[in-house]
Amino acid sequence: MAIAGSGAAARGIESEDRRGPSAYQLAAQLPARIRKGEPASLVLYVQKNDRPAEDVAACLVPAPSFTSEEDAMDATPAIGADLGAGAEPGSQPACVGAMAAVRTAPGVYQFTWEPDTPGRVNLRFTVGDSQLNEAVNVSSPPPNPAVLIAFVLLVAAILGAAGRMRRTEQRQGDLT
């Protein structure tokens, strides 16, 4: 899967879930807005006892496209990012980019998506018993301008060529 940074500004969020020595402290760096179908950086920092965790790792993950028919069936209002209710497993058994403050090799963690209000979804990151919830705005990407420009140029070329041929034929017809 392609992993890339989102153009939107990222913001840091920390979990308030500190329930004793066994709990993890989670912090996320999320873009202000994710666009459905486009890769986005969802960065999760995992610490234990104020030290980077040894047994879990955070990594970059792409936002899912959710363009399947199943997704189409679920039309819960969430403009442009109908991510569906319930768990969408985002386990990354082979994350490619370990992040700062995390010293271990890539590991496994989970996150779920839940529709919130229109245009927003809740991201829930889970590591062990610890959770981090954060709502993110979502929207659809615009059409590819290259496709639109190619279409306009192609149509203009077709119409121009046909128009020229027709005028030439008419001129020849007038001459004869």
Next chain:
Amino acid sequence: MNLLAIPWIKAALRSRLFPVVFQWITVTMFVIVLLSTLFGVNNAGQNFGMALAWRIWWPLLPLSFLLFGRFWCAICPFAWVTDWIQKAVGVRLPVPRLLRRYGAGMIAGSFILLCYLDEAWGFSGDARKTGYLLLALLATVIFFGAFFERRTFCRYGCFVGAFAANYSRAGTLELRVAADLCRDCPTQGCYRGTAGTAGCPVFLLAPQVTDSGTCELCANCVKNCPRDAIRVSTRKPARELWSIHQPRLFDAVLAAMVAGAVLIEQFAAAGGWNRLVAAAGAALHLDPNDSFPLVYAALLAMFIAAPLLGLLLASFVSQALAGRVSPAELKRNLAFSGYAVIPLALASHLAHGLDRLLTWSRSVPFALAAMVGWFPGSNRAAWLPWPAVFWIEVAVLALGAGVSLYVAFRLAPRQACRAPWAAYAPHGILLLFLLGANLYPVFTMMR
């Protein structure tokens, strides 16, 4: 019954507003779909254009061919675009020989390509991809309209033609002429047109129309005929299939091909699909996740080839049982028996469409509301509970198979007049096998 004997229908078909009024509606819808898929929310369930195109239009299309023949083609927005471009800049070149000869192959190819893109690249679930596909089609239509005469694209290039022709042959409406009235016709207005109305857009001379595979029922010939020789009649569904005068091998091939293409869509929506993809990937030594487009291409080829090979085998056994095995006889048997597959292919297409129509089309009004920023709540519920949809699908498939078996039964004496049962049995078995293959994914989904 000749519908033109009913005065108001005749007046409507002769009116200049027919079928322009319908074209205005479809063109408006097309513009909404195009803009919505390109610029609206990229979600199949919430995008009005997506819902309209894939939940309403696509499932209803085969039904429209069954009920109204190829009338959709007369009011298709692309037909309007072709006519309009032709008036504006059209060069009106004659159809190239290559296209006339291999246009059918182009139709089949574009249909397979669309089936492939839909599943392998998720076109029907992605608004932007649907929008790009529409732009590509529009550019193709503009090209054909700008350079070639009449509706060359509709006749020789449109992917819908892959099933429109065969389904319309099974349809309940036909246009024919009283041939005796056409003798020594001074104008041939049906083909050439008149001052007020263009000639047949799909290059037909009305007296030569013997099947319903090409005529679009645009009624230009009704307006142009100086002798009132045109008849538009209702008929028993599928009657044309067993009374076909000149069976074409290509129609048989298309019927089997479409049956396979629809079948794979049924399987893709059913349980066990992932196992099938994994098995195909393993057989091809490909990772089904990373190389899904390749794996799906192989599966699509297999699903399309299977009914074709089945038909070929059934025809061979049929001729062998009748004691007449020769390439010419085999070809003739194959051409005839392909028409028997059409009702089952149509039923399969309808059943698959009903699944979308009766469950997912409820998103259409909600998507319309979402387009103007109003979210009236969850639209998860389908129009009908899934068990009801299931039994409707089973009934449609059973009906289609029944009609197919009957058509094969009626065609058998024409394939081998001395041993009709020998001609019938292999094709009957093939049709039952195809019915089973169609029922399997439906029952899997029910479980």
